Amino acid sequence: MCGIAGIFHIETAKPVDPARVRLMIDAMPHRGPDGVGVWTAPGVGLGHLRLSIIDIGGGAQPMLTEDGSLAVVFNGEIYNFAEVRAELEAKGHVFRTHSDTEVILHGYRQWGEACVERFNGMFAFALFDARAQAIWLVRDRLGVKPLHYASLPDGSVIFASELKGLLAHPLLRRAPDLTAVEDYMAYGYVPDDACLVAGVKKLGAGETLRLVRGRPVLAPTRYWDVSFADRTTKKAEALEEELVALMRQAVRSRMVADVPLGAFLSGGVDSSSVVALMAEASNKAVKTCTIGFDVAALDETAYADRIARRFATDHRTRIVSPDDYALIDTLAHHFDEPFADASALPTYRVCELAREQVTVALSGDGADEAFAGYRRHRFQMQGERIRGLIPASVRQPLFGTLGRFYPKADWAPRGLRAKSTFLELAGSGEEAYAASVGVTPYALRQRLFSAEMRGHIAGHRAEDRYVKAMRDAPARDPLDRAQYADLRIWLPGDILTKTDRMSMAVSLEAREPLLDHRLVEFAARLPVSQRIRGNSGKYLMKKSMEAFLPQDILYRQKMGFVTPISDWFRGPLAGEAAGVAGGSALARTEWFDTKMLAKVAADHKSGLADHGRLLWQLLMLDKSLGRLFGLD
Template structure:
């Protein structure tokens, strides 16, 4: 894993100052602590920070062909590089290194832009083609690795793995994009088609962008997309066998490394499955690590210990305080844009623990999106069945009235919090699901905004992105549509951003075998009954892993990383919540109604409402606004 950055003059081939590229790569030095490099030519400068994983001695970057007609700077891993290399060698290509980076150069020379279809991995790279006067930007199919770019006033395009790499360039204007603030307040993260810094763009998952000198900047092109349009007709037994085979291959391909390798282990289905298949493939004990909490209700270490003993792993556990809010400033620095998924705190800690012993760690990310593992998937599936039974002319007024009349009972047991359920049943499936994945509902956001903010949004509503994705999805069933939206919006914007930034913060490479694109495509073809059965998601995956894992591991309720943010804002962080409504960066934007924020903070402290997630969002937004714009 690495960090990349660069400058491409798209109008004329102006000289590029190598020191400017160095400043950009230095800003992301944490991504590559093992080395750095810069390559420049008229109109182009490429930079690289290296975390050495493959070919430790010979994989330095930027890497060029002998005649320097092709040069690449690359972040990620191509897991099938040995196979692609053999194919290229059979066609007469000669390699000078043992790295996967060189495969990109020769692959492009042989197949042109079609080479990306042959690469199995997680990657973001920039390849300069001197003969074509072109820079080709590429991001992997699922968006595991990030790549941001922006046009500048001097006629150049800059790119980097993280926003802070772009911010190191003095010509990048720093102005907030209010639509991205709306998106963030809705989701708790800034999606891939938006950026808090106006004018900055993110290359989307499965996209490429070709920049040619002397031509206008065009649109990114999608070279891969997940499709739910087809259904497998195989028997359940055949599907189980195929799934295990795909998972086994994905895990084994991600165990190739020239440095120490291990795995995160929570004791849940996903990470336990990865560890089980790693143990099967490894000739020595797999190194695993787990973070536990000093609050029993949040702690899963007992489950992780069981899996560690079952597969005789070299296991390490560290107990951390649930009150780990001291990491707030560290999170704000590494995410750049505001990021309010509080599970980033324990994710940072488990990455920190893993890095003490390994340089590469496999995770279980991706299975919930692929196999319908989230509770909201089950609710959506059940809700759509009910919507199909009740005519819309009856359903909308009936459930709409119940939703308006039913009290908002944040304090009540979950089964009694029916207000949001009634309101969602009054909507169509796409609108309801878009609301369910959000953090701060649209109505509450409207109360928080000033009239100036509402006018600046000009009708932009964050949920419309989810609604459009679901309605336009290549899908056959409402559950397909929900999963498609999650895979294309939530997965790269939240889950993979979190894993990338937190692992890179400590110089650790995280690999996600359950995000293998062939495995994801297989899951998308599964009949709905093989994804959700009764009240259980990930049905086929759990059945397939029964030969490896105990029943109580497979079928226990999902926990995930939990942080007590609501308690924090009634205790040690109460002052920070109040400060947001005072002389803060948020206050200086004139976009938020400070009295409404103060009321929300006061109601939360008094226990009249649960605004913990909202207050966490506002605190993280405050820190990003201050860092990015000096407010």
């Protein structure tokens, strides 16, 4: 796990100042405390920060071939590097190190850009080809590792693992992209096809970008995509065996490291499954860690303790207060763009705890997206059944009218919030699902934005990307389409961004075995009944793990990290809530109707409405504006 950055002159091979590359990597020191490297040649500069994991003595970067014709900087891990290396050695390649980085160089020399199809891992890398006078940017299939890039007025393209690496370059103009504000207010994060800083792009999951000197910058190329178009015909017993074998292989491949390794353990299905398979593969106690809360309703430590005892792990628990709002500025610094998933706070704390003993930690991320584990997946299936039974000519006016006149009840349990349910049933399945993954509805955003802001973003609606992804999905079923959109948008934009930034904040490498692309491809071919059955998501995964885990672990209700943000804004953060409407950077942008912001804060404080999540969004946006655009 590392940080990378670089400069490539597209038009002519102008000299690159090494000090500028150094500025870019110095902006992200947390990504690599074990070493720094900068290399320049006419028209190109590469920088690298190293967190040593594999071949500690010999894997320094930037790494060049012996003849100097290829150079690479690499962030991540290639888990099957030993197998790829053996294949290359059989073809006559001679290696000087034992690192996975060198496999990229020799793989490119042997197979060209097709080499990436042979790599199984999480990675973002930049490879310079001196003979072709080109640089090749690559991101892993699911988007575990990030890569940002931008074109500059001097004819260069710059790239970095984090936005702050680009912002360190003095020629990058800092201007906001207002459509990204709309995206953020809809989702609580800025998706991968957008950026709050105008002109900055993020290489998408499963994409590559080849830049050739003297040629225009073209759009990225996608080398991998998950398809839900085919269904397996295997029997249930065979599927269970295959799934366990794939999970076992994914976990074991991610246990290769030359540094201490452990796992996050929440006591839920996903992390418990990973720990079970780690314990099976290890000849010593697996190091596990859990964050607990001093509020009983939020605390899962008893479940994690059961799993730790069952597999005799070296387990540590730390109880923290959910009132961890003091981390706000730390979060804003590490995310760069605004990020309003409040589970980032406990994620930071569990990464911090893990880093005290290990350098690598395995997580359970990805199973909900791949195997349909979210409650919204079940709601989507139920809603589509109703839409299929009632003609649109009846359904739209009926449920649309009910939705308009039914009172809004944010305080009620989800099942009693009929207003949003009626409105979702009135529309298409794609529109309903796009609304369900959002955090601030379109109608509310329109009331929050100023008239001028609405004019600026006219024609752009954040939900449209979800609708389009679902309609264009290689899929057979509405559930397929929902999962496909989650894998393309939600997973890299929210879940993986959170894990990457919070683990890297403490110089910890997080690995996600349940996002092995072979597992994801396997899950996409499953019949719907093997993903959701009755009221249970991830059905086949849970069934497959019955030999490993207790029933009450497998089938208990999913909790996840919870933070009491609504209480904060009626207590210690009440002043921050009121400040968002007046005097803050956000208020000075004139993007929002300040009277509406003041009403949101006042209604929340009085208990008239629950706007905790919205206020958290606004506060995180306010913090980011100061850091990105100097609007403190």
